[in-house]
Amino acid sequence: MTTGTTTTAGETPLFGPEFGPESEFRTFFDDPRWALAMIRATVLEAAHPQIAAALADNSTFVAHPWRRLRNTFLSTRRMFDADPAVREREAARLNRLHARMSGSDSRGRAYDAMDRASRAWVVAALFESAVTMCRLSGQPLDQDTMERMYAQYRHFLAALEGDAGELPEQLHDFWGYFDGVVENELENTEAARIILYRLFDHLPAPALLAGAPTLWAAGRAVVGPLLGAITVASLPEPYRRKAGLPETPGAPTLMQGAYLATGLARFLPKGWIDAETIIEALSLSPDSDDPRARTVTTLHTSMKRASALLRLLTPLSDETSRDPAPAATRATREGQRSAEEFFRQVLDQTGDGHLDWPDLAAMARELATRLDLGEPEETRLYDAFAAWWRELQATLDTDGDGRVSADEYAAAVPSLAGPALIRVAEVLFDATDKDGSGTIDADEHRTLFRTAFHRDLTTTNATYGRSAFVGEFLAFMSGRRTNTPYDPLLADA
Structure with a gap:
């Protein structure tokens, strides 16, 4: 070097x-x-x-x-x-x-x-x-x-x-x-x-x-x-x-x-303050399959109780009350994202209110970082995301300003499952298929989600085919479902 x-x-x-x-x-x-x-x-x-x-x-x-x-x-x-x-x-x-x-x-x-x-x-x-x-x-x-x-x-x-x-x-x-x-x-x-x-x-x-x-x-x-x-x-x-x-x-x-x-605080006994442990604990979702999530779930339950008590004692409104939809309507959205939620939580990675290349580059960067990809796998992933951006831009950028607004996206509500996005999933598949067998065995699949997403998945099949893997990724990226293994990577703050 x-x-x-x-x-x-x-x-x-x-x-x-x-x-x-x-x-x-x-x-x-x-x-x-x-x-x-x-x-x-x-x-x-x-x-x-x-x-x-x-x-x-x-x-x-x-x-x-x-x-x-x-x-x-x-x-x-x-x-x-x-x-x-x-x-x-x-x-x-x-x-x-x-x-x-x-x-x-x-x-x-x-x-x-x-x-x-x-x-x-x-x-x-x-x-x-x-x-x-x-x-x-x-x-x-x-x-x-x-x-x-x-x-x-x-x-x-x-x-x-x-x-x-x-x-x-x-x-x-x-x-x-x-x-x-x-x-x-x-x-x-x-x-x-x-x-x-x-x-x-x-x-x-x-x-x-x-x-x-x-x-x-x-x-x-x-x-x-x-x-x-x-x-x-x-x-x-x-x-x-x-x-x-x-x-x-x-x-x-x-x-x-x-x-x-x-x-x-530096004089506390060694091991009492461990930055990595603290950061990882903050990053864990309460429903994560990570072994440490049991402690997090207990803490999360206590936090929710404290939050409920605080709501009774103070005039602060719950942030979820900003959702104008009735409770029944919100209940029907369980497990799904609206177009606006998907745009804000997943597509708009930079938080500027628009979708453009830096947002998709951020997705590629996050995936490459979590998977610890080297060359040429990292370049292949970036190229696949770049092709997906060109496809989205051609389809959704109706005013020709070079980016996609939340309104342009919501008006079209596209499936997003075009050839370019499928190619992104295939690049991820190839990165996971370490032995080049054309299939992902149970250990490779668990390793992918344990390494990249801190999720322990139960895989019942001996092998995991390319089409099944691609379908799961597209279910998140185009079906806008929540509670998938990809949420902690691309949707969480």
Whole structure:
């Protein structure tokens, strides 16, 4: 694998042991402070116009924030895995993913997710936020640790085929570089504003709390503004001034208290806080066949009871009451999606109210990530989704604006089961048929859904034919049925 820089004498090898589980960065994974630092770093990244444009056009973080959180965390875990082969494979996957993202923003400025300066800024924002996190929590890093960690971050950038030379070689020069980008390049972008305000205010419930909308809405109404105020107060003052962010009275004290409190949690017994376990638990549906779902189901039942009690005690309305259909009508929809629900929950992956190529690319990206596809399987999957988009565009784009609106989709209510979608299912079949036998045996079928969808399915047939597999996929993508094994992948937040 090529990299954007070479290793010289005395430097840490790009995929040596120091870059993996023993790195300074790796120690933050289960650190509660890192949650606050990651939000801060994400805002700084989204304030860069190149990154903001890529997020606006391609990201699913608004419509599916919990899924995005899980994928980002797992990707980072892989990049710092003990096995160098795992790290190299993940770096190659990330590069292929970003190489497919380019275009122009609302002002006509070109963007490219492989832009070297932009990729360097992502790493710079992560490093500076980690340093700030430690300082704000009363545990500042010593100079040697900072320099060692900075070298590891530069190697991280190089491992992603970025140009480590885009970041100053020495730590003492980094601070001038960072201040210069903040002053001269960052903007008050729409993506940054969404993260600071809209995302927190409208954050959908994770699968664990999906059945308790009142409880979730009440908690979100309190925690959302607090997170926003803490994040704004922690941003560099020059950017707050440039972006016109409000200075909320007491916010600096609140921010300091939040970092100090989360910093104390680091001293809990080892294993009490495991980020991966927490994220996976939030992602599990109560009806999942995952063994851990028993605990989740118990918690979910308790949450629903608490939500019912809260509904009696407060004027907050249940979010499901926004459905104008009578209860009897909703009951008849059990197990099915309306055209509007299917469009919003499945097709509109980016949450911008329209269906276009980035939405289908997000589906392809999610499938390829969950199945851990390499080349050429990943390219075949993207090509199949691209063909499906061309087919949908030709059929549904009645006003010729290059995208499909919810009204255009609802007016046609197409079956969507055309040749291109069938080809998507066939590519998935081939990826699952590991031995190339032309059939999927019970073990291969269970492995597909256990790996990609975290579902344990009972397969009674010794083999699973191509037509049956394709039919099941089409039942979800065109029949708009709920409660299929594909829901946790493409419909959940």
